[in-house]
Amino acid sequence: MTLKERIAKLMGELTAGIPEREYCIQLAFLTMIIGEPFYIYGRSGSGKAIVLDRLVAAFKNANPIKIGRRQQEVPAMLNDYDIVLFLSYDPSNENMKNWVQIGLQDRGRTPLIVSGDVRPEEALTRGDIIDKLALTVSLPDSISPESLCTLLTSQDDVTATNINPELTVSKEEFDKWDEEFRKIAFSQDSLTMIGKLAELCDKNNIYVSIKKWLVLSKLAKAAAFFNGRTETSLMDTSFLGTSIWGRSVANNVLTEGYKKIAVEILLKDIPETLTERYDADNLLRRIKRILFTTNNSYDTREYAGEICVSYKINIAGESTPIYVPLRYIETDEDFNPYNELRQVEKRIRCNFHNTTSCSVAIDSSIKGVGLRTNTLRTNSPTFKSGKFEDYATLPTYILIENDPNVIAQKKAEAEEIRKEINEVMCKESNHLTRLREIYRDLKKNKDELFCNQQLFDEILNQIKDIFDATANIIGKIKEAHEMLAGKKTQA
Structure with a gap:
């Protein structure tokens, strides 16, 4: 039996019949093995006594000392004991607080456990020991209904401590392993x-x-x-x-x-997967505009860094300009125009409904006060719009129908998009391959000793979510490629 197999079996026996506290016991054992003190917290009835008994039983022929509230004094030589336990720790009890301070100072490498039902933040801060303990092990306050049913129907006595002596840790191993850890x-x-x-x-x-x-x-x-x-x-x-x-x-x-x-x-080798991802939806929108809109030229002006159609609307007797990006004309998509401050105006919603006429809906909150009211507040990230009401339909002035310049421009844009698709597809495919490898390699560690399974699953699921998002991007890029290829075939 390898050491890993032995410790795995020992962990199995230490945690048997104590549901939803397995990692707490593993972490407590590991902290004891390196000879460091810790606080174990749990409400009355959470299983602290059972956990402590089993932790002591993990050490072969251990000679523990248990110090409670009624103790008159602390033995002078604590390092004569194998394990020191302070039970029912209460920082308001001056004697107990002093004994723990003495124990932390005089214990040598002897494992020391402070146990109590006072929440860690209060117990350790008031006791002035928060920086003298390695960590806090917190037992769950409750147990899930499923685990409770399993516990109630079990034929085993969970209060019993039955640890195979061949698995327990001897004093010689405790001392020897300390040197091995350093290596x-x-x-x-x-x-x-x-x-x-x-x-x-x-x-x-x-x-x-x-x-x-x-x-x-x-x-x-x-x-x-x-x-x-x-x-x-x-x-x-x-x-x-x-x-x-x-x-x-x-x-x-x-x-x-x-x-x-x-x-x-x-994901350190592919950090791009953690930043703002490639906008495949925008790619599809651009292609649809090239393929499915007319080649007309419109009366426009440059505004806020792009070509826009300008309108004026009257709200509450106030004439206010709005600017609608040209890319939305003849599409069927809700969007917010720009206001006169060159900001996206979240209180106005527009849609061309696949035509050249822009339908405008306004937030009911500005119906009686105008658009210039609370503009700064509106553009804050925390702004939430109210109910939108249909307000107007505004036409777009066509300068030239089937404009040769527009046709040439769309053709050039299509060629650029083809190049873009090839580059992005290669990049995202490489990301997908690497994400698959990372996920598979990480999953191999699921059953490692002393690995927190809940945390592990959360991290693994995050990797999977990024993988799925990448696969979704690739799917849309393929769709975009097929749309362009189909148009080229038709031509």
């Missing part, structure tokens, strides 16, 4: 993750000491060691994307940040 190299992906999380902490005024980063890096190395690797992988750092940070603000920022950074690292 594990840090991969560039792992370093990038920690570096970017540290930047995120700086931006959000979240203090994490250098000592704590060193401890967390040791956790990643331990995970890599038990997975049989000599170098950490990105998934060995998955615990950094969970609620280990003690404070709720830090947890919120860093758990969301981890997922975003992880995807950036995985």
Whole structure:
């Protein structure tokens, strides 16, 4: 039996019959193995006592000491014990608070667990120990109905601690493995993750000491060691994307940040897939305009960087200009025109309905006050339009029908689009191939030891979503190619 197989079986026995707490137990075990202290939080009845009993049982012939609220004093030599547990920690209890401080100072490498039902942010801050503990392990407050039914129908006694002695960790192994962890190299992906999380902490005024980063890096190395690797992988750092940070603000920022950074690292060779993607819908619109609109020339002017038809409309007795881009004439698409400030006017909606006459609908909020009211507020990202009402239909003046210049221009545009299609298809196809490889490689890590499965699935699904979006872009590019090819064949 390899070490990885042995530890996997040990994790299976430690977590057996305790649903939805598996990763909490794995992370707690890993933290104990590297000899670092942590806080385990859980409401009354969440299973803390069972979890603690099993964690102790993971160590062969362990000699633990349990210190509770009624303890009169802390033994002078805590390192005479294999595991130190402070139970029912309450920062308002001065004796308990002092004992924990003493324990953290005198324990040596002895694993130390602080357990309580006081929320981490309050317990660790009031107790002045938040930066002295490696992390926080938070047990879920409840259990899902499905898991509850499984638990109730189980014939096993979940309070029993039955761990195969051959799987447990001896004192000699505990000491030996500490040296092995130090030999594990840090991969560039792992370093990038920690570096970017540290930047995120700086931006959000979240203090994490250098000592704590060193401890967390040791956790990643331990995970890599038990997975049989000599170098950490990105998934060995998955615990950094969970609620280990003690404070709720830090947890919120860093758990969301981890997922975003992880995807950036995985797609570092194709960063374009994370930026604004190629607009295949716009490609189809341009082709449809070339193929299915007339070759007429219209009375236009250049405005806001493009060729527009200008109109004047009267709203609430106020004459106001609007500018409609030429590209929408003879199409069937809702759009917002430009206003006199050269901004997209979200309070007006237009559509040509495949004709040369522009139908105009206005937001009911400006019907009685005019278009110039609250223009700045309207163009803010948070603006939400109200109910649109049909207002007018405005004709477009045709200068020349079937204009040879328009015909020549469309032909030139079609040739440019053909070149564009070839270039973009090649680029997006390469992206699709690489995304498929990344997804497959990542999926192989699903069953790695100490990998947070929920977080892993979220990251995997993000990669899949980007893959699907790329496949959708390619599908529309193919459609565009076929439309142009069909027109060329007809010609």
